[in-house]
Amino acid sequence: MLILKLTLLVAGALGAGLAACAEPPGRAHDLPPGLAKQGKIPPGHAKKIWGKGEYLPHEYREVYFDDWARYNLRPAPRGYRWVRVEDDVYLAEAVSGLITDVVIDLLIN
Numbered sequence: 001m002l003i004l005k006l007t008l009l010v011a012g013a014l015g016a017g018l019a020a021c022a023e024p025p026g027r028a029h030d031l032p033p034g035l036a037k038q039g040k041i042p043p044g045h046a047k048k049i050w051g052k053g054e055y056l057p058h059e060y061r062e063v064y065f066d067d068w069a070r071y072n073l074r075p076a077p078r079g080y081r082w083v084r085v086e087d088d089v090y091l092a093e094a095v096s097g098l099i100t101d102v103v104i105d106l107l108i109n
Contacts, residue, residue, distance in 0.1 A: 049088060049104060056097040060085050071106055 050056055065082040068075065068089075076082050076091060080100065083090045087108050091101035 050090065050099055051102060052099055054099050056083060056090055056092045056099055058097065061092060061097050065089050
């Protein structure tokens with residue numbers, strides 16, 4: 001009886017560890033069907049501000065910001081792009097989306 005209890009306890013602990021490693025909900029491929037059909041971003045992401053060292057989601061990386069000189073921003077190094085998300089601008093690596101610089105509310109009129 002003691003061996004059975006110990007076996008169940010160990011199995012439960014291992015199962016909890018595996019559940020903790022599961023991918024959290026809210027990724028682009030986990031969109032609700034209505035938002036996925038419309039190509040919209042979930043409401044929780046609508047005003048998300050990412051910081052240095054974080055990764056910009058793929059759906060945001062395609063809106064390049066080419067007017068960087070007008071706003072006194074430095075040119076993007078090779079392999080990086082200035083990316084616009086609403087009124088914010090991010091300097092992110094083009095392939096991975098790694099953010100190296102953030103300018104919040106740059107484009108507010």
